[in-house]
Amino acid sequence: MIEKWLKESEEMHDTKIIQESLPKDEIFDKNSFLERLLDDEDLAREIIKEFLEDSLSQIDTIKKALSNNNPKLVHRQAHSLKGAAANVSATALKKLAYQIEIASKTGDMAKASSLISKLVEQFEALKKRLTQQILTID
C-alpha cells in the first residue's frame, strides 16, 4: 500500500518537472487563460468570439491609420489590442502590439509599418489555435 502511494507520488513529481521545463506557450496559453477565468468555459468561448471579431477590425484600423500616417490612432488601437491579447493569454500577439504601440508613440511609423505583417501573421496563427482549442470545447 505504502509502496503504491510512494510510486504514485514519484510519478506526480516527475510530471510536474516535465511541465515546468516546457517552454511557455507564446501563441496561446490555454491553461493560464482558463485559470484566470476561474475555468468558466462558457465565458471563455464568449470572450474568444468577441476577441476574434474585435481584433480583426482593430488590425484593420491600425493598417489604415498607418497608411494615413496617423500615429495617434495607431498608438491607441495598438494599446487596445495589446490589452485584449493579454486578456486571452496571447503573449506573442501582445508583444507585437506593444512594439507597435511604442514605435507609434515615438513617431517611428516606419518601424510600426514593418511590424504589421508580423502581427497579421501572428493573429492568423492565434485564430487557428483559438478555434481548435476554445471554440470547440463542449
Added chain:
Amino acid sequence: MRILIAEDDVTSRLILENMLTKWGYDVVAATDGGDAWKKLQEEDAPKLAILDWMMPGMEGIEICRRIRENSKKEDQYTYVTLLTAKESKENIVTGMDAGADDYITKPFDMHELRVRVRAGQRIVQLQSELLEAKKNLELLSRTDPLTGVLNRRAILSHIENELSRAKRNSSHISISMLDLDHFKKINDTFGHLAGDAVLRESTNRVEEAIRTYDTIGRFGGEEFIVVLPGAKQTDALTVAERIRRKINEKIADVDGVSIPFTISQGLATCNGKSTVDGLIAKADEALYRAKEKGRNCVVHADVQE
C-alpha cells in the same frame, strides 16, 4: 451593490461584467468615458467605479478628477479603481494623485480583482455609514430633544436667515414670542413629567395652527418662538390668534389626568432692517404686556392698547 465599469475593450468588459455579476454585484457597463461620466451623474449612481485609464471620449483619470471635484460639492463618495496595463505601472502615481482609490493591472488576476472590489465595497459602506451619522448629528444638533422642534440655536439662526431674506426681497417678517402661562404651577401640581407632556402638547398644537412655511423653535424653558416669514402685522395677529384658539380648544390629557393650560404671545414685525436681538426684544416686551393684561392673549409690539 452596484458597480460601474467603464471599459472600451470588449474582452476586458466581458470578463469584468461576468465575474462581478457572478460574485453578486449589480453591474452597470459603459463603453466610453463620456457614457461613464453621464452614468455617474445620474441619481442613485453606483458608488463604486472601475474605470479604464485609456478610453475614447474621456480618459479614466479625467473622470476621476471630475468625480473628486464634484464630491466636494455634494455629500457623497465614489470609490474609484483605475484599470491599467501592466506596462504603464509608473502611471499609478498620476492616477492616485488624480483621486483614484486603487488600481488593477491588466490582464486581471481574478482573485486579486475580487479582494480589491471587496475592499472598495467596505470603504463605500463605511462612507455611507459616516455620512448617515453626520446627517443624524446635524439634525440632532438642531433639534430640541423634548419637543422635537428646532432648538434655541437653530431657531435664532433661522430668524437671522429669514431677516436677510426679508431685506433682500423688501418683504416683512414677524415673530411670536410664546410663553406657557403659570407653567411653574403645572410642574408643582402635576409633576415635571406632566409638565414635559404639556410642553409637547403645546408645540404639537402650535404646529397644527401655523402656516406651512412658518417655523417654531424652543427658546428656553416654557418659551417658544414662532417665525412668520412674509407676515405683516395683521397676518401675524391672525396666525397668533389661531394658535391661541388651538391651545384653548381643549384641556391637555396626560395619562388620564386633565391639565388646563393657556399661553400668552408677544408679536413683533419688521421689514428686514431689524437685528435678531432687536426683533426679539420687541416681541419680548409685547409678551410682558400680554402677561400684564391677564395672560391667554396676544399683544403686538406696535399696537398700543
